[in-house]
Amino acid sequence: MSNMLDLSAAQPRALPGSTAAAQAGWVLLFAAATAAGSRLEIPHVPVPFTLQTLAVLLAGAFLGARNGAFSQAAYLLAGVAGLPVFAGGSWGAALLLGPTGGYLLAFPLAALVVGLLIDRYRTLAWSVISMAAGLLVVFIFGTLQLYATTVRDFGAAVTSGFLIFSWWDILKLGAAAMIYHEAAKKWRRLPVERDRG
8 A cells, every 4th residue: 555655656747836827827938938949040941940849849748738739829829920939030920821831830730749649658769759740740731831832842842841850850859858758757747737636
């Protein structure tokens, strides 16, 4: 019986604050983290290298599917509303229709996918797989829109919109998975979305 109690006490827990206001605060914090990631930029045409997807992956992992997606929707809405939160300090709805728009529009879905998958197993390998699925969503949408708007050759779109970023996103994927895996030993969720124990 004491062993069972010890195991229960060792389970990951959510940080205090299950109120709507607390959850909204975490959602906005991750939206701001995505905006900050857009400013850490290595210019490249047609799509720059940024740290945005690091925040997207962590949002899905820590906030869960719903709130992770909300955080990225809030980020996009801030940019559409005129705040300079996109790469290079840009903003506006027109950017979402351009060559980089597919990547941005995929952020909420990517966070949703990560949030849905990541709790199935508590291993580093599964964290990597879950986040890789989220990244794949971003690159599928991004490459397709890049092809449709700018690079009218599908092979060239895959090369310039996906393959060229592989090394960069492997680094971000590894960093995000390690951050989540270590932090989740204590806090699996930041706001309490569905953990009520």
